[in-house]
Amino acid sequence: xxxxxxxxxxxxxxxxxxxxxxxxxxxxxxxxxxxxxxxxxxxxxxxxxxxxxxxxxxxxxxxxxxxxxxxxxxxxxxxxxxxxxxxxxxxxxxxxxxxxxxxxxxxxxxxxxxxxxxxxxxxxxxxxxxxxxxxxxxxxxxxxxxxxxxxxxxxxxxxxxxxxxxxxxxxxxxxxxxxxxxxxxxxxxxxxxxxxxxxxxxxxxxxxxxxxxxxxxxxxxxxxxxxxxxxxxxxxxxxxxxxxxxxxxxxxxxxxxxxxxxxxxxxxxxxxxxxxxxxxxxxxxxxxxxxxxxxxxxxxxxxxxxxxxxxxxxxxxxxxxxxxxxxxxxxxxxxxxxxxxxxxxxxxxxxxxxxxxxxxxxxxxxxxxxxxxxxxxxxxxxxxxxxxxxxxxxxxxxxxxxxxxxxxxxxxxxxxxxxxxxxxxxxxxxxxxxxxxxxxxxxxxxxxxxxxxxxxxxxxxxxxxxxxxxxxxxxxxxxxxxxxxxxxxxxxxxxxxxxxxxxxxxxxxxxxxxxxxxxxxxxxxxxxxxxxxxxxxxxxxxxxxxxxxxxxxxxxxxxxxxxxxxxxxxxxxxxxxxxxxxxxxxxxxxxxxxxxxxxxxxxxxxxxxxxxxxxxxxxxxxxxxxxxxxxxxxxxxxxxxxxxxxxxxxxxxx
Ligand SMILES: [Zn+2]
Numbered sequence: 300x301x302x303x304x305x306x307x308x309x310x311x312x313x314x315x316x317x318x319x320x321x322x323x324x325x326x327x328x329x330x331x332x333x334x335x336x337x338x339x340x341x342x343x344x345x346x347x348x349x350x351x352x353x354x355x356x357x358x359x360x361x362x363x364x365x366x367x368x369x370x371x372x373x374x375x376x377x378x379x380x381x382x383x384x385x386x387x388x389x390x391x392x393x394x395x396x397x398x399x400x401x402x403x404x405x406x407x408x409x410x411x412x413x414x415x416x417x418x419x420x421x422x423x424x425x426x427x428x429x430x431x432x433x434x435x436x437x438x439x440x441x442x443x444x445x446x447x448x449x450x451x452x453x454x455x456x457x458x459x460x461x462x463x464x465x466x467x468x469x470x471x472x473x474x475x476x477x478x479x480x481x482x483x484x485x486x487x488x489x490x491x492x493x494x495x496x497x498x499x500x501x502x503x504x505x506x507x508x509x510x511x512x513x514x515x516x517x518x519x520x521x522x523x524x525x526x527x528x529x530x531x532x533x534x535x536x537x538x539x540x541x542x543x544x545x546x547x548x549x550x551x552x553x554x555x556x557x558x559x560x561x562x563x564x565x566x567x568x569x570x571x572x573x574x575x576x577x578x579x580x581x582x583x584x585x586x587x588x589x590x591x592x593x594x595x596x597x598x599x600x601x602x603x604x605x606x607x608x609x610x611x612x613x614x615x616x617x618x619x620x621x622x623x624x625x626x627x628x629x630x631x632x633x634x635x636x637x638x639x640x641x642x643x644x645x646x647x648x649x650x651x652x653x654x655x656x657x658x659x660x661x662x663x664x665x666x667x668x669x670x671x672x673x674x675x676x677x678x679x680x681x682x683x684x685x686x687x688x689x690x691x692x693x694x695x696x697x698x699x700x701x702x703x704x705x706x707x708x709x710x711x712x713x714x715x716x717x718x719x720x721x722x723x724x725x726x727x728x729x730x731x732x733x734x735x736x737x738x739x740x741x742x743x744x745x746x747x748x749x750x751x752x753x754x755x756x757x758x759x760x761x762x763x764x765x766x767x768x769x770x771x772x773x774x775x776x777x778x779x780x781x782x783x784x785x786x787x788x789x790x791x792x793x794x795x796x797x798x799x800x801x802x803x804x805x806x807x808x809x810x811x812x813x814x815x816x817x818x819x820x821x822x823x824x825x826x827x828x829x830x831x832x833x834x835x836x837x838x839x840x841x842x843x844x845x846x847x848x849x850x851x852x853x854x855x856x857x858x859x860x861x862x863x864x865x866x867x868x869x870x871x872x873x874x875x876x877x878x879x880x881x882x883x884x885x886x887x888x889x890x891x892x893x894x895x896x897x898x899x900x901x902x903x904x905x906x907x908x909x910x911x912x913x914x915x916x917x918x919x920x921x922x923x924x925x926x927x928x929x930x931x932x933x934x935x936x937x938x939x940x941x942x943x944x945x946x947x948x949x950x951x952x953x
Contacts, residue, residue: 300457300514302467311519312505346486349447350383354440357429365434372408372426375438386447390414391424400915402907403883403938404430405439412445414490415452419480420508420517422446446482451489455512462496462507465514471500481510481517493517503574528569530554530578530600532610532619537724538732539683546609549619550626551582555597565630569608576600578610580618585625587618587650617652617682621671624688625650631723632696634786634951635793637927643667643699648692652682658733660687662694664706669695679735686720686730686740693719700796708801710754713761715796717744718768722789727769744769750837764802767836768792771809774828786949787825806833822846861933861946863887865925875919877905881943882935885917889925891947892932927952 303311337359342352363371376388391410399407405427412422424443428436457465459473475497480490493510495518508517530552533544548567554560554575561570562582569575580587581595589596596618600608610619625648638645649668657675662668669691674680681687693716698706706712717729727744731737748762771791776784795808806829813823823829827844834841864876877885885905888895895902901924905917925931927950935944 300461300465300512302465303516304467308466308519311516312521316518316520344486347446347448348384350379350385350441350443352440352442353383355438357431357437357439360437360439362431362435362437363428365436368406368408368426368428368436371438375426383443384447385443386412386414386445391445394423401427406430406436414450414480417478417480417492419446419482419490420493422482446490448482449489450480451491454492454510456492456494457509457512457514459496461514462509465509466507468500471498473498474504479508501574528603529567529607530563530569530575530610531567531607532616532623534620534623535683535685537685539679540732540736540738546607547623549578549580549610549622550630551584552622553579553581555579575608580622581647582626583645583647584629585622585648585650587622587625587652589618590651590653590655617671617680620685621650621652621669621682621688624685625692627685628689628692628719628723630951632719632793633927634949635789635928636797637952640794640797641696641699643696646695646699648695650682650688653680660691662691662698664694664698667695667698674735677735679732681733684730684732686724687733689720689723690716690729693717696796701800702798703800709757710760711764711799711802711805713757714764714768714802715761717742717761717765718792721765721769722772722785722792725785749835752837763836763838764805767805767832767838770832770835771829774832775825778825778828803838806839809833859946861935861944863931863933863946863948865950874921875903875905875923877917877933878914879917879935879944880913880915881937882915882917883907883938884936884940886934886936887919887923888932888934889929890932891930892934893945894942895932895934925950 337355339354339356341350341354343349344351373388376385376391379385380388390413392413394409394411397409399409401407407428408426410424412419412424422445424441424445426438427440427442429439430436456478459476463469463471473496477495477497479493479495481493483489483491491510493508495506495508497504497506499505503521505519505521507519509515510517529548531546531548533546535541535544549563550565550567552563552567554563554569554573555577556573556575559573561573561575563569563578577597577599579595579597586595588594598610598616598619600610602608610616629644633644636644646667649666651668651670653673654670656672658672658678660669660671660681663670669688671681671687671691672678694706694712696719697712697715698704701707720729721727721744728740729743730741731739733741742758742762742765744762744765746762746766748759748766750763753763754760768788772785772788774784775787778784779787791809791812794812795805798811799805799808809829810823810826813825813829815824822844825846827842827846830839830842830844833839860880861882862878865874875887877887879885884907886895887903887905889901892900903919903921903923905919908916908918929950930947931950933946933948934942937943
């Protein structure tokens with residue numbers, strides 16, 4: 300018996316799992332005369348004459364109550380066993396998901412096959428039924444890939460010692476062995492024995508299936524492709540004052556493994572095939588350095604636990620906290636701005652933590668560098684306070700937005716930086732814990748500052764515009780509800796930065812964005828509210844009016860049961876998967892809509908694919924053109940084509 304060399308092993312593993320099902324159903328037998336006219340069409344295996352596929356004329360088929368399906372299947376099988384050369388029904392076993400709902404009309408029952416107690420590899424039979432009434436079905440078709448051929452028990456198979464020799468490996472530990480029957484290609488041959496070995500080797504799990512005493516490889520695969528490994532770190536949700544650090548994936552960080560490197564996904568998933576031992580805190584959004592170090596921080600990974608590697612389980616490292624804070628605030632901002640709006644979102648911000656000094660943090664314009672001081676002088680380590688990091692990153696955003704690049708107005712920049720932090724945390728108190736162990740912050744956006752009384756020192760003056768945007772968020776939440784209000788405030792704030800260089804530009808810029816018909820001659824939906832808020836700050840003349848149009852945003856209550864996921868994201872097109880507990884029909888429409896008729900807007904009709912007892916799934920596998928910040932409305936209907944729920948979701952790039 301020869302050992303496989305490395306190249307052969309790589310080739311075999313690259314094939315992955317192999318199904319040996321042969322498309323043998325070229326011959327079609329019309330058998331209308333038999334079976335009292337029930338059979339519409341029948342396909343047999345040309346070599347063995349075994350039944351492969353039979354379809355029925357539904358008008359001739361009996362109606363079966365749902366509860367009797369299994370009994371019906373068994374009786375049908377016994378009756379046709381001889382005619383169709385079917386194997387023993389007692390050798391069939393229900394598949395793990397035995398009953399599947401293929402559509403609102405089709406139900407499938409699936410069985411696998413055993414022979415002498417061993418599974419026949421890739422053998423199955425599907426009974427497909429059509430619903431013809433409440434809990435009443437008829438048999439539509441049977442797909443049969445079981446076999447009636449004799450078995451050949453004589454073969455000798457490799458044992459574990461021989462397998463290790465064949466694979467030229469040492470140090471592998473055997474997890475399970477399973478004996479299988481293989482259906483050979485040649486119709487004259489009986490079923491052959493094979494044995495599948497599942498083992499752990501080099502910290503991975505493999506399954507290899509061999510046949511015969513020479514160890515012919517039937518199939519080889521590693522289990523890793525189905526695992527979603529992450530690299531996570533313990534960091535703070537808000538600051539070192541948190542009771543417990545939480546664990547968060549290190550999105551986009553660089554991974555170093557034995558002989559290879561890779562980059563983590565937005566969800567912190569490890570690329571397939573990489574076994575990382577170290578992580579470097581660098582990405583195209585942030586690179587974090589310890590003090591004046593010349594390279595971004597490199598950290599070792601602890602031994603893997605479950606599906607995740609953890610960095611530094613005991614030490615709440617300030618560099619990790621800074622890194623995840625930047626990823627988080629960048630991702631949040633992407634709900635409102637895209638890469639095309641500002642290059643800053645894809646700029647790698649240089650963050651220096653534990654710098655010598657005390658009680659300060661600052662952003663350096665142009666170089667996009669954030670400097671965070673170590674603890675001292677009564678102040679905490681500023682890399683341990685996420686508000687401070689969001690604030691400094693907000694200066695960076697200001698540095699890269701507006702009609703002119705750069706920070707044009709120091710007070711506006713302080714206001715922007717505080718609003719970025721407060722909109723993310725939902726707390727007007729900025730920098731809680733800045734003073735070591737203090738629960739209070741260093742500023743609050745719940746303030747009474749107004750223009751021109753409070754001009755002067757930049758942080759104080761920044762409170763004028765910061766306070767205005769905090770009030771705006773509160774008022775919009777009151778008007779539209781918590782989620783939609785926050786979303787509207789975020790939209791107005793972040794997008795107004797694109798045209799504003801000083802806070803004296805803000806009022807007009809916000810009104811322009813609130814305009815829903817493009818015509819300044821008609822008041823925008825929140826015109827009076829925005830006027831009131833800016834007038835209170837001395838930034839607009841008060842008009843004492845009342846908004847009329849606010850109701851126009853009232854939409855169907857959000858249906859929390861509707862979910863949409865994107866698949867196969869290409870450059871400009873996206874596949875869709877949606878689910879609901881009750882819907883029987885689903886339509887996705889571009890934009891915020893109450894109804895979605897064909898021809899009205901870009902729209903796709905989802906196809907119902909499958910489901911479980913409590914969840915139904917729909918897909919659209921063509922491509923639907925979606926860009927970041929596009930809104931889409933999911934519309935769910937019942938069997939009577941009545942709207943039962945809708946939900947507006949926004950497309951963001953992580
Ligand atoms: Zn600042």
